Amino acid sequence: MKIKSRSGVMMMSMFVIIAVSVLFVAIPEGINAQQEENVFVTHSGAVVKTTGEVLDPLYTSATVEFDPMEYLRDFNYGRISQLDDNTTLREFTIIANDDEIMEISPGIFYNVWTFNGTVPGPTIRVTEGDIVRVKFINNGEKEHTIHFHGIHPAGMDGVFEPVGGNGGQFIYEFEAGPVGVHPYHCHVMPLEEHIVHGLYGVFIVDPKEKRPAADEMVMVLNGLDTDFDTENNFYAANTIPFYYQHHPIQINTDELIRVYVVNMVEFDPINNFHLHGNLYKYYPTGTDIVPSFYTDMITLSQTERGIMEFEYQYPGKYLFHAHKVEFSEKGWVGIFLVNENKKSIESEEYGS
Amino acid sequence: MEVSNKSSKGKLIASGAIPFVFLIILIAYIFGPGSELLDLGVPLPDISMEKVDFLNSEIQVTVRNTGPISVEIAMADINDRIQPAAVEPDRYLERYETALVRIPFEWNEAEPYRIGITIEDGTRFEKEIEAAAPALEPSLELFGFFAIIGTYVGIIPVMIGLLWLPFIRRISKQKYHFFLALTAGLLLFLGIDSVEEALEVSDESLAGSFNGVLLVATVLILSFLGLYYTGEKLVSRAKSSRITKPVAIALMISIGIGLHNFGEGLAIGAAVGLGSIAFSTFLIIGFALHNTTEGIAIASPLSREKKVIGKLIAMGLIAGAPAIFGAWIGGFVYSPFTSVIFLSIGAGAIFQVIITILKWIREEGDKNLSSAAVASGFAIGMIIMYLTSILV
Incomplete structure (x- = not known):
């Protein structure tokens, strides 16, 4: 009896320790009830089931706020009129804003600064020698400008004439030139901030002697620093990461493809463009009509740009992406889906 | 008389409740109409x-x-x-x-x-x-493996330490006090060790919002107070019952060490779980040597008792077996939060035991804690622990 009560105390303390231990073994993070399962595909093709939600930068066209597929082949030729000396006047209106929140990747919201509501802004397309007149309205909170790359008078450079927010206006007017593909962007300090938030776009000057007809498209290579640590969280062709991977760009065999490429990535010194299963003729800055390279890989520094031309011989899916793989694994990757060309379909008319 | 008594009681309740009422009004105001006034700053997610x-x-x-x-x-x-x-x-x-x-x-x-x-x-x-390692899948084999490790680092060393009992028994009162003080020194080291470990885990894996340092301090003090209270109860009851005071103290020590070893087991299980490659036979030997000293801590107060074999075994198990449970939990369902909690409880338990031992030496001896035996015992206890800890 004596021993029993003593060991009783010990047994009790042992029991408490065991009970606590068992409790922690038995109840890990709560019990998951069987729910309906979602499925997703990994980068390596494995299919994974989950009872929860899928985190995948996979956009459907229904949810996308900015449609990269629409932007890809959307050229703005302006309101055209003839001046007395028979030169063509092309008038554009560009409105800046800096308060829009956009879902730039599924579930991730970022304050974009926009020209005409999108990043990149509208692609402005003119012919060499045209008079370009851009009415700029700044509806943002901050000062903004438009600085065109190209040849123009100092007063039209969009640097020393900041346009005040809340309705400030300015008219940029100059003769289009030189031939090529150029960026335009806001040039207000702090410049990096104004660029990385999205105030940029593409300005194409066509030669008077037109380039051959082709399926033409614009790709702005850009990055998004969503947590402001001066490193890009996302990279893309035309803003939305992985978009053209999940929504391949449809093209045809034996049809000339012309891509106007502009690198607007900040923070990282270089970007590049690699095409699968093919090589392209490359015209740096698009200022010449004779290609400088025949390659499948070009390196682009900040605002470096050019024109690529290629044709696919074989149908199928071909990747295009940054061969700086970090960029491609953060969104700068896409697919050309090459379809068999029905010879009856004529390629699109150039210009209009 | 009765009326005034009642009214004074009412006053008492009212005076206690009124501040609460105002506090509730304040909170309701801040959440309600006053919330706009306080809507300053940008809360950042974490x-x-x-x-x-x-x-x-x-x-x-x-x-x-x-x-x-x-x-x-x-x-x-x-x-x-x-x-x-x-x-x-x-x-x-x-x-x-x-x-x-x-x-x-x-x-x-x-x-x-x-x-x-x-x-x-x-x-x-x-x-x-730092290094990817496969997560442990609970299996009977692994269960057994952890039990063996727990036995090696927990039960066996403590039992070996207990074997010094006959030696401590034969020595003079002065030397006996030396060993009691040595025990206190060993335990002080273990306590500090637990606190350090708890702070380290909370620093590495717990979010700032848990207030890691204060969490450790709070749990440690609660554990200390809880065990201090029950310990005193046990010791005072010992005077009238069959459990003698030394047995009560030894039991308190073994419970304290058990809690500590539970935390140690968690650390070992988690280390295996996280695939820390450094975990090896060498580490087990280090722990074993280190934990042998814990056996001395339990044996010392019992050295003046008779018929202690059964008690020794039971206390050895109380002190050593939790290492097995700790290893299971640490290996299979590790969570930094439980780890911090158990390490803090263990530290509180150990500090409580130290106080108990010191009080006992003071009563036993000549109301003197500054004798050469006590001071040197304490110091040597710390040094032994430090040296054996280098092995871990």
């Missing part, structure tokens, strides 16, 4: 990745919202490369809520990985894993 498990072709991350506002998990990446992933049960995390992010990934053993989670406002959080 999440913690508490646990990362490397499974077959998959990395699993336990994410807790430890910020002031609710968040949505939007994206996962490995080494800053975006990966398709899943979040269970869902992406919405209220404060302190957790979710499991499953990232399919062909990882390589022993390579370092940075796990990134991006939330809806584009903020990316990162956790670095």
Whole structure:
């Protein structure tokens, strides 16, 4: 009896320790009830089931706020009129804003600064020698400008004439030139901030002697620093990461493809463009009509740009992406889906 | 008389309740009409990745919202490369809520990985894993393996330490006090060790919002007070009952050491679970040597008792066996929070035991804690522990 009560105390303390231990073994993070399962595909093709939600930068066209597929082949030729000396006047209106929140990747919201509501802004397309007149309205909170790359008078450079927010206006007017593909962007300090938030776009000057007809498209290579640590969280062709991977760009065999490429990535010194299963003729800055390279890989520094031309011989899916793989694994990757060309379909008319 | 008594009672209740009423009004006002006045500053979201498990072709991350506002998990990446992933049960995390992010990934053993989670406002959080190691799948074999490790580092060394009992028994009172003080020194070291470990775990894996240092302090003091109270009860009851005071003290010591060894077991189990390659036979030997001293701590107060074999075995088990349970829990269901809690409880228990021992030496001896025997015992206890700890 004596021993029993003593060991009783010990047994009790042992029991408490065991009970606590068992409790922690038995109840890990709560019990998951069987729910309906979602499925997703990994980068390596494995299919994974989950009872929860899928985190995948996979956009459907229904949810996308900015449609990269629409932007890809959307050229703005302006309101055209003839001046007395028979030169063509092309008038554009560009409105800046800096308060829009956009879902730039599924579930991730970022304050974009926009020209005409999108990043990149509208692609402005003119012919060499045209008079370009851009009415700029700044509806943002901050000062903004438009600085065109190209040849123009100092007063039209969009640097020393900041346009005040809340309705400030300015008219940029100059003769289009030189031939090529150029960026335009806001040039207000702090410049990096104004660029990385999205105030940029593409300005194409066509030669008077037109380039051959082709399926033409614009790709702005850009990055998004969503947590402001001066490193890009996302990279893309035309803003939305992985978009053209999940929504391949449809093209045809034996049809000339012309891509106007502009690198607007900040923070990282270089970007590049690699095409699968093919090589392209490359015209740096698009200022010449004779290609400088025949390659499948070009390196682009900040605002470096050019024109690529290629044709696919074989149908199928071909990747295009940054061969700086970090960029491609953060969104700068896409697919050309090459379809068999029905010879009856004529390629699109150039210009209009 | 009765009336005035009643009214004074009413006054008492009222005077106690009135501040509460005002406090409730204040809170209601701040949440209600006054909330706009206080709407200053931008609350920043925060999440913690508490646990990362490397499974077959998959990395699993336990994410807790430890910020002031609710968040949505939007994206996962490995080494800053975006990966398709899943979040269970869902992406919405209220404060302190957790979710499991499953990232399919062909990882390589022993390579370092940075796990990134991006939330809806584009903020990316990162956790670095030094070396990937497969998560332990509970199996009977592993269960047994942990039991053996627990026995090696917990039960056996304590039992070996207890074998010094006959030696301590034969020595003079002065030397006996030396050994009691030595025990206190050993325990003080263990207590500090536990606190350090608890702070380290909370620093590495617990979010700032848990107030790691204060959590450790609070749990430690609560544990100390709880055991101090029950210990005193036990000792005072010992005077009238069959348990003698030395037995009561030895029991308190073994419970305190048991709690400490539980924390130690957690650390060992977690180390195996996290694949710390340094964990080896050498580490087990270190722990074993270190823990042998704990046996002395239990044996010392019992040395003036008779018929102690049974008690010794029981106390050895109380002190040593928790290492097994700790290893199981640490290996299979490790959570930094429970780890911190148990280490703090263990520290509180140990400090309580130290006080008990010192009080006892003071009563036993000549109301003197500054004798050469006590001072040197204490000092040597600390030194022994330090030297054996180098092995761990």
